[in-house]
Amino acid sequence: MAVSKTLRYAVMERDGFTCQYCGVSALAAELQVDHVMPVSCGGQDTPENLLTACKECNAGKSSSLPRKPLDNRDLSRQAVELEERAALLARIRAAGRAIGEDLHGEALDLLNFWGSLHSWAIEREKPRHGERAVWFACLRRLLTLHTADEIEEAILLAHFRLKTGEHEDYAKYTQGILRRKRIEIEREEAAREKAQAG
Known part of the structure; x- marks a missing residue:
């Protein structure tokens, strides 16, 4: 067989x-x-x-x-190793879920902060459709690259620099501010590494 x-x-x-x-x-x-x-x-x-x-x-x-x-001892050792590996994977999955929940909560807080600048009603849960849903998804992605404080600062800066415009303009401007900040930081780090190596 x-x-x-x-x-x-x-x-x-x-x-x-x-x-x-x-x-x-x-x-x-x-x-x-x-x-x-x-x-x-x-x-x-x-x-x-x-x-x-x-x-x-x-x-x-x-x-x-x-x-x-x-040898049965080898099999027992391998069984223990597999159980340890399975437990580690379970802990990794749980940590991933916790991080996702944290990002969700932070993105919702940032969305409400941004909404307060534009007289939006407070969101209690993830928006399902429309421009708020798009902005929420964008904020979650930004939170993987920046801190909530950095994003909040960029939202404020975009708000004061763009007095009028579509919500999409504010979102793009906020992302541009953060992108420029990240590029600046990367350049500073590269220069610092070059100075240390040279």
């Missing part, structure tokens, strides 16, 4: 996508799933009897029996 794609992937993931015979990674060689105890000698298609091998090692092994049996 052929090894299923799901089982093949699970075995390769368990083995860290490296050949268990020579240590070569998936980036350097084609990997296959090998039976520790060959099927011709009674081996089964179970995770305990499968391991990751590069094409060369697997071809060299053929149907020969292993010199030493698979």
Whole structure:
């Protein structure tokens, strides 16, 4: 019976996508799933009897029996490593959600600050459509590049420099202010690095 794609992937993931015979990674060689105890000698298609091998090692092994049996301590160690990896991924996902919630709240605060300058009603949740929704999305993106204080300062500057105009003009002007500020900072950092290196 052929090894299923799901089982093949699970075995390769368990083995860290490296050949268990020579240590070569998936980036350097084609990997296959090998039976520790060959099927011709009674081996089964179970995770305990499968391991990751590069094409060369697997071809060299053929149907020969292993010199030493698979060690349960190795499997236990790998199981613990996989559990730790899964827990780490869960923490990373939770942190990502928390950052997204923070950005959402900050963007809403900035949208309401901007709206207060233009006599808009206060938004209690994310706007779903219209120019406020576009500006909200823009503010979320800007928050990945700038602090809320920098954005608020740019909004105020745009408000005082553009006495009249469409909301889109204010948004573009605010973004331009922030872009110029970021370019200025990058130039200063490059000059500082050049001075330190030179």
